[in-house]
Amino acid sequence: MIEFKDVSLVYPNGTQGLKNVNLTINPGEFVVIVGLSGAGKSTLIRSMNRLVTPTSGELLIENQNILNYRSRQLRQLRTKVGMIFQNYNLVKRSSVMKNVISGRLGHTGTLRSLLNLYPKEDLALAYRSLQRVNISEKVYQRADQLSGGQQQRVAIARVLTQQPNIILADEPVASLDPPTSHQVMTYLRKVNKEDKITTIVNLHFIDMAMEYADRIIGMRAGEVVFDGPASEVSEQTFEEIYGRKIREDDLVGGPEDE
Ligand SMILES: Nc1ncnc2c1ncn2[C@@H]1O[C@H](COP(=O)(O)OP(=O)(O)OP(=O)(O)O)[C@@H](O)[C@H]1O
Ligand SMILES: [Mg+2]
DSSP states (O other): EEEEEEEEEEOOOSOOOEEEEEEETTOOEEEEEETTTSSSSHHHHHHHHSSSOOOOOEEEEEEEEEGGGGHHHHHHHHHHEEEOOTTOOOOTSSSSHHHHHHHGHHHHOOHHTTTTOOOOOHHHHHHHHHHHHOGGGTTTGGGGSHHHHHHHHHHHHHHHHHSSEEEEEOOOOOOOOHHHHHHHHHHHHHHHHHOOEEEEOSSHHHHHHHHHOOEEEEEEEEEEEEEEEEEGGOOOHHHHTTTTTOOOGOOOGGGGOO
């Protein structure tokens, strides 16, 4: 499904974002990427929908090297690969429904979307997606009137409405409190299992990584330094990835801690 073949990325200022990354991510996997700040987690995630472009190697998605894609192919790629951000990236002044239906943009075309000419099936799909993350009662509310956790659920509904094969999430819970973080991770995990959408998530907290991941990838200085099933990961594994002892602030704590 996703294959990195000796992928490196050097930013224009000379910083090495990725260094000789070799990885295969299988269909339906729920992968969590961990590592210290600056390790290259966002760079790895963002290369998979070409928000950044690796400078060497090959990156195959569904057997096609996306590194030489140009505008039309990039649009198609971004329709297949959905993205969830730390700050939700909703259009604040628009309604929840407008935000969620915009997940169909890549399928419907810009003109029809601007005119709000979405097919009935798309509106139904958007509503069902809101129901799946338990927030359909907010459908006509303005996005900026929702709490952070509610906004992130709307962002998940938007990505579901897009019907992607892959979901990328860059620190999706970094702005949320612990109980809300667990709730959002639970929804991400649920849609991964129900729809078999390959999901790749960056997380800061190691207890969350262990609780939700099928597989954990550890990064340091742009390199993959650990790759294995979550069940095989121990405190020592994290100390090796981080290059230091685990601290209390590496843990989010359970929902029961609040
Ligand atoms: N646009 C850029 N130009 C130059 N260097 C960059 C750019 N973006 C990131 N970097 C550098 O590349 C390295 C990897 O950054 P990246 O954002 O991928 O790390 P990260 O693991 O996501 O960190 P964090 O946990 O803080 O989000 C860092 O040294 C960072 O400073
Ligand atoms: Mg990052």
